[in-house]
Structures are given as structure tokens and as C-alpha cells.
Amino acid sequence: xxxxxxTMPNERLRTVDxxxxxxxADAHDDAPRGPRHDLTSAAPSQTASQNxxxxxxxxxxxxxxxxxxxxxxxxxxxxxDLNCDQIVDAITAGKDEYDLKPxxxxxxxxxxxxxxxxxxxxxxEHPPLLDCVKSFTQKMRExxxxxxxxxxxHYKEQRQAWFLDAVDSYCESVQCFARELTNTDLESRGFLxxxxxxxxxxxxxxxxxxxxxxxxxxxxxxxxxxxxxxNGDKFTVRHYDGEADYSVEVEQTFxxxxxxxxxxxxxxxxxxxxxNHIEAKILEFVAKLNPEIxxxxxxxxxxxxxxxxxxxxxxxxxxxxxxSYLDYIAPLSxxxxxFCYPQVSHDKTDIYCRDGFDLALxxxxxxxxxxxxxxxFRLAGAERILVVSGPNQGGKTTFARMFGQxxxxxxxxxxxxxRAARLFxxxxxxxxxxxxxxxxxxxxxxxxxxxxxxxxxxxxxxxxIVILNEVFTSxxxxxxxxxxxRIMEKIIALDLLCVWVTFVDELAxxxxxxxxxxxxxxxxxxxxxxxxxIRRQADGLAYAMAxxxxxGVTYESIKRRIPS
Numbered sequence: 001x002x003x004x005x006x007t008m009p010n011e012r013l014r015t016v017d018x019x020x021x022x023x024x025a026d027a028h029d030d031a032p033r034g035p036r037h038d039l040t041s042a043a044p045s046q047t048a049s050q051n052x053x054x055x056x057x058x059x060x061x062x063x064x065x066x067x068x069x070x071x072x073x074x075x076x077x078x079x080x081d082l083n084c085d086q087i088v089d090a091i092t093a094g095k096d097e098y099d100l101k102p103x104x105x106x107x108x109x110x111x112x113x114x115x116x117x118x119x120x121x122x123x124x125e126h127p128p129l130l131d132c133v134k135s136f137t138q139k140m141r142e143x144x145x146x147x148x149x150x151x152x153x154h155y156k157e158q159r160q161a162w163f164l165d166a167v168d169s170y171c172e173s174v175q176c177f178a179r180e181l182t183n184t185d186l187e188s189r190g191f192l193x194x195x196x197x198x199x200x201x202x203x204x205x206x207x208x209x210x211x212x213x214x215x216x217x218x219x220x221x222x223x224x225x226x227x228x229x230x231n232g233d234k235f236t237v238r239h240y241d242g243e244a245d246y247s248v249e250v251e252q253t254f255x256x257x258x259x260x261x262x263x264x265x266x267x268x269x270x271x272x273x274x275x276n277h278i279e280a281k282i283l284e285f286v287a288k289l290n291p292e293i294x295x296x297x298x299x300x301x302x303x304x305x306x307x308x309x310x311x312x313x314x315x316x317x318x319x320x321x322x323x324s325y326l327d328y329i330a331p332l333s334x335x336x337x338x339f340c341y342p343q344v345s346h347d348k349t350d351i352y353c354r355d356g357f358d359l360a361l362x363x364x365x366x367x368x369x370x371x372x373x374x375x376x377f378r379l380a381g382a383e384r385i386l387v388v389s390g391p392n393q394g395g396k397t398t399f400a401r402m403f404g405q406x407x408x409x410x411x412x413x414x415x416x417x418x419r420a421a422r423l424f425x426x427x428x429x430x431x432x433x434x435x436x437x438x439x440x441x442x443x444x445x446x447x448x449x450x451x452x453x454x455x456x457x458x459x460x461x462x463x464x465i466v467i468l469n470e471v472f473t474s475x476x477x478x479x480x481x482x483x484x485x486r487i488m489e490k491i492i493a494l495d496l497l498c499v500w501v502t503f504v505d506e507l508a509x510x511x512x513x514x515x516x517x518x519x520x521x522x523x524x525x526x527x528x529x530x531x532x533x534i535r536r537q538a539d540g541l542a543y544a545m546a547x548x549x550x551x552g553v554t555y556e557s558i559k560r561r562i563p564s
Contacts (some may be wrong), residue, residue, distance in 0.1 A: 001459070038459075044486075060190045061319075063283045064110070067108055071103070081401075081404075090103065091325055115344075116188075116413070123190075127182055136176075143169045150166070155284075158275055164214065168214045168218060171214060175202050182195060195407050201433075235278075235282070237285035329359075332366055334514070337417065339415040340418055342422060349382075353376060355419075357375070359417050360405075373530070377535075382513055387507045388518075389516070390519030394520070395532070398531070406418065407424060426463055428498070430456040430460055430466045432453055434473070446472065452478075462495045465497045480504060480561065484506075485506070485507070488514075492513050505539075509537065516536065518533070
């Protein structure tokens, strides 16, 4: 064996720091910073002191355990008709690791639960807290990447090193997050509960012991230094014995001969996280040279395999429900579209929205730099049913979708598109929109309409919302009126909320429970739609003659163009 310090043919001496050998340096990106968007809202119903709950904190999105227990992975049936599937897909795009869709599929049953989410979202409107939360989630993401890397690596000691780094990153992130929340003025029950939980958790003997042991073990590993003697195709690993680092002397000796920048002929190692078999064997020998430290590392990894606190892990996932939605609506807020925290009530006698809009359509129009038309609605007293009529392509279906979207977003505790709103806490939403005939069910379009609407009437309750879009259009006008009036009678008897898009003007004034809404056109150019839906009596105008005149296809126009 050659002695260190001697010069021998084909031999190199390296003094290696243990941490560098175990894993390459890892770069950390700064946490993303999202824009703040302003939301109008009513004042919270509870003060900060009232918000503080004696119930131990468990979730930032679920106030009650039963809400969490009802979480579902099944998309509601009405989602495609209201384009809610497009909204949720866009909100959760690129965030598959958090499995957010069940939060958007699960409705809340109480006003208190909805206000719990509203309060959390109001807190996240403040950039300091938003930045703090995003920084924490970014660090937790890096920790998960460390843990995922452990599963992919082949060599035991390297896996253990990455595991140690994952625990260290976790402890530091949680401790920092708890400290930042302690120095932040909070009002929501969600963040107050989280802060109390983290303060108690980071002060616990379990957490303190974990972090102290992690730091101590990393410090011990950092003291390991060793020599690798390479001779031809063989190498020897031994303890470092204070040998000089000749690289510094060589650089100083040849520095005076330097004439400008020279080409860099150094070997560039691959930036891979896994080691090759030579590096793994060197590390194996290093472990044998330091059995006490590596035995402690092995024991540490075994005992702390479940180091991740479940409440902290749940928060890291659940908070992205809020962050993702806020990121989704931020571009719309920046172009001036209003969002608000709606009042949610069990009372159907005063439901309204000012400047509401279809969220899925608004995203599409904003991407195309097109304007978004906002609309209002209100139901008061005995009014329950909005009957929407008017010319084709006038925004009637969009209005119906908006009504359903607003109520659903309110039911999951999200800000809704609109300047102000008071919405009903429904139990179910039923929709019937035109669908392509399915040959496998052996039913015609009219029969399919009848079967589907019968199912709605049988399952709906007085707390349901029903949205019908041009049903029974495949039959004669007389039959359409007959069937529609029978269905209207059942809907009125159920005393539920309904939006009905139809060309049957008789429905608009059917009973005191019905309210007529009409899509409008430009007064001096009836062929142009305003996409504004206003409250007024149905006039039965389809503006067919105005359109025919504009495009020169009236009888007289065509007759003049035909040679006699």
C-alpha cells in the first residue's frame, strides 16, 4: 500500500467530505409568489375571539369531521352540464400530487362550515401570510422529493443520507412556519387552530428529540473524512490522516504563468442523484471504517420511518384547495371582473346576485381578450322559478349555467363570480340539458327527455335546485306546452328553486312563483345580441324578420334577385 504524500505512477490521492460523497448538491428554487386579488365581502359573522375554538385543530378545509368523512372522489352528475368539470380541471391542472378534486366534489352542509373556509380565504388575501404559506408548501414539496428519491436509489447508505436530509428539511420547515405564524396577526379559526397546533407540536418532546437527533447525526457525519488511493484499476479507502492538500500549492505555483483565461479541461461529472457501483463501494468501505456512526444512522432511519405528522401532512395538501382556486381567479380579478364571498342561507325568499358571470366561459373569453358580460338575478318572497326566454344565441344557457355555478361554488366555500350575492344552501342540483341521442338505450329524444325529467321530479326535494335547458324541443309546440305546464306544476308543488330556459312564453307568467327573464338585442340592430338577461315580460319575439332583412334573405329580397 502506498503512503499518503508519496508520488507514485498512476496513483491519485483524494480527501473527500462524507456529505458530498453521499449525495450531490441539490439546488432549491424559491417558492412561487402569487398575485393578490381583491375580493368584496360581507363582514365575518364572528370575531377573532369567538372564532377560537376549543376543538383540537384537525383540518384547514373541514370544520367538522363528518364533512371530511363524506369526501368523495366521484364527480357530481351535473358537472358537465354546468361546465363545472372544466373549471375544476383547470383549477387542479399540474397539481396531481395533491389530489385536490375530492375537495371540489364535496359539498358542505352548514353555513358555519362555509364561513370557516371564507375566513381562511380572507386571511390568504394578505400577501405576508400568503407568501409564508407558499414558502412552507414549497419546502414540504422539496421534502417529499427527498423521500421519493429514497425509494428510487439502490444503495442503502445513500438512501439513508437522503432520508436524513428529508427529516432535517421537514423539521426546519415546520419550526420556521410555526414561528412565522406566531408573529402574524390571525383571525380565522382555521389559521388560529393551526398556529396553536404547530406551537404545541414543535414544543413537544417528540419533535424536539427528532430535530436534535437529526442535527446531531448530520454533524457527526460531517466530521467523517477519508482517503481514496487509486492505483490503476484498484483503489483503497482508509481514514484521513491529516495529509496536505497539494491542489492549493499547485494552483499557486502555476498561477504566475497564467496568460488570460484558459480552457477548462476538468472532467464534468454527471448531475445524477444515484451513485455508480464504484462510488457505492467506496461508501460501503467508509461505513465499515466508521461503524459506530453508520450503526446510529441505520437505527435512526428505522425508528423515524413515520416522522411525518399527519396533521401537518394534511395541511400541506389541503391548503392547496385555497391556493389553487385563488390562483385560478387571479387573472380574472386583474382584468376587473368581480368576486365576492356570498351570504349563504337556508332561506329561499331573498336570493340574488349582482354582476354574476359564467366562470368557465369567462376564463375562455379572457384568454381570447374578449369582454365578459355580467348579469343579475333576484328572487324574493314567493318567487322560485326564473323562466329565461328570448332569441337564440343570446346568452340564455350561459345564464342558467351561471346560476348553477354560483350556488355550487358557494356550497364548497369559495368566492363566487359577482359583486355581491346571497345564495341558497341547497341539498342537490339537478340539470337537464340537451344531449346526443344514445342508440344503445333504444329511446328517442322525447322519450329520453321524459325519462330523465321524471327521475329529477321523483328525487328532488324543496331544498333542491333544478336547471332545465330547452326540454321537449323535439315535439310539436302544442305538445311542448302541454308537457312543460305539467312539469311546471310539479316544480311549483315542490317549492324548489329552478331556472328554466325555454321558448314557451306561457311559462314566464304561469304563476306567482315564476319570474320572466329575457335575453336582449341591440335596439337598432336586432340581429346583434347584447348577452344581457333582464327581468321583463316575455314578448315572444325571435327577431327572425330583422335578421332576414339584415342578410337580404326576405321574400322580397330574394324575389328581386331572381330574373323574371
